[in-house]
Amino acid sequence: MIIYKTKDWLPAIWHFHTGPTAISLFRRLIVVAIYVAMVTIVELRYDDLRLKDTPSSFLSAMGILLSLLLIFRTNTAYDRFYEGRQAWGTLVNNCRNLAIFYNAILPTGDDDNRLFFARTISNFPFALKNSLRDLTSMDELDTTEEGEVRDLSNFDHKPSGVSNQLWVRSEALYRQGLITDSQHINLNRYLGSLMDVCGICERIKSTPIPFSYNLFIKLFIMLYVGVLPFTVIEVYGYLTIPAVLLTSYILVGLEMIGEEIEEPFGFERNDLPLNQLAQLIRVNVHDILQIYLPHVEKQAAKPGFTIVT
Template identity: 50%
Template sequence: MGILLSLLLVFRTNTAYDRYYEGRRQWGLLINACRNLAAVLGGALPAEAGGGHRIFYARMLSNFALSLKGHLRDDMNYAHLEAVAGVLPDALQAADHLPTKLATLLQASYERLRGAGVLEPVHLLQLQPYHGTLLEVTGACERIKTTPIPFSYSFFIKGFITIFLLIMPFVLLDTYGYFTIPIVMIGAYALLGLELIAEEIEQPFGKDSNDLPLTQLANRIRVSVHEGRSVDLPGHKKALADPPYTIVH
């Protein structure tokens, strides 16, 4: 029973960690895509186009990351979004799916610049793979969030652990006597601890201490795209990307 339970727990924790790692990998793709978009736009837009385009794209890409964080946590704070010229706050608050709304506004802005002759068709070909990554990452994160570990599977493991711990004292009592008590306590701590760890990390987008630091990652994107578009960012906002703590939400 101990060997069988160990195999089940290993599979359980590995499955939970795969979800955690996949969430972090998707946010890594988002960071790279936003940086690449900022770099391509920085090279494609002429310097004489003025600072309006630089500010627009720096803030829109920052808002996309912040909106995805709020969307995944069901805790959208519109006050944290950057003010963008031509984008009404009421229109954003009325959106049912804010990341898609912002991605659509970004796509429309590329087309307007192409129609005005500021961007060439070849520039759109360069932008599309990175722009498409924004919504691909959104869909992948939603898949992780909305596909929990099946209840019957997790319930079976909890039941198996309970039966195992109830039987253990009767098996060890004749051999170890009073030492059975600490042995069972240590075994219970290890088995229940592994199950609790799996439950902790199987939903990586929450606000628990071991979940992904989405706020830090989103602010890292904000710092990167502002720097890539040569737009100044206040120091207190830059500090949010690299706070003096190991775990930050």
């Protein structure tokens, strides 16, 4: 994710136009440029289809409907982005509360369990992050005992595996009497919500905006941009080309940002900083359970993404 100082416009504009979405946007604009140039030359040199007097209300109504559809698209994309961020925010809250809970109930000297929970709670966001990114690497997971890694490799779905480890150990403590009934009830609210966050993220990832809407908006933009040159050519002459290109830039650009935003778990510039959030959870959980964590780990929880000044 890119954080930026909101009062500086020019560097941000440059930055914006060098990402992968921008490149794919420029590719589209080249197609539009060729089309509108052909239309302009043919119209001005040879023939005139006489669409120039299009009643303004007619085209304007189409433009308004298209604008409203693009904002609908923008809203749904943003809602997904925000829902994903909220899910990870809930994860931060629950991991902290789990750590505070274990710190309050574990006896002061019980370093084994403290270490286990500090590491295993921290593993959940990393397992979730990799699962959302279709990565199978378990390098970022931190383990205390040999058995755990072997244990995790039994699970196809790693977040379920980590959640399972936390439940199994908690139930063991409960059976030993270290966790009382009422503590157990409280605990399960936090434990259960880990998989809820996981499910929400997977839902956002696997359910884009319905196919028909996505396509319909693309088609509508194509039709609008296709008709546009005929209606302005009489007045603009060769200035038609930059005018249509500018309009296309805005319409296509807005649509493409929507597509980039609506699945916020990848590696693109606008995606959520999952690495840093997972690291933040690790640092907080170790801080609360008072388990030593190397300084380099703490640094990694600081916003490490580009800051546009």
